[in-house]
Amino acid sequence: MPTPTAPLILFDDDHYMYVLKDQAFAEAWWELPEEFTHGFDALARxxxxxxxxxxxxxxxxxxxxxxxxxxxxxxxxxxxxxxxxTPPQASALAEFVAALPREGG
Known part of the structure; x- marks a missing residue:
């Protein structure tokens, strides 16, 4: 299976969104797997x-x-x-993802 395309967009059990710069950062940053509910890469996979x-x-x-x-x-x-x-309004996926607020620079 291919590597997820950065950034990664993860959601926790409180519906909070985290946009993390790449897979390595996300794996080091996320603490408790049971809090994860949904996740997507920059291509919405x-x-x-x-x-x-x-x-x-x-x-x-x-x-x-x-x-x-x-x-x-x-x-x-x-x-x-x-x-x-207001959430990003871009119709193109790449622009939509680029407009999301990022965690950890």
Whole structure:
């Protein structure tokens, strides 16, 4: 299976979104695998997480993108956590992902 395309967009069990610069950073940064609910790479391909606390691994679960689900989860994050802000409105996926706020520079 190919490597996920950076950045990675991960969601926790509180519907909070984290946009992490690449797979290595995400795997080092994410602490508890049980808090992970959804994840996507920059091409909107779904991710899964395995491992133990402070020792996780992310991998693609398929080649087919799910852009509609990614956009829906981003909108949910903004509705719950960034109420005074509007999610990116770009129609192109690359522009949409580029406009998401990043964790850890």
């Amino acid at each position: 779904p991710l899964s997480m395995t491992g133990e606390p402070h020792g996780i691994h992310l991998f693609l679960t398929g080649e087919a993108p799910n852009e509609a689900e990614l956009r829906r989860l981003v909108a949910t994050h903004y509705d719950r956590h960034l109420r005074n802000q």
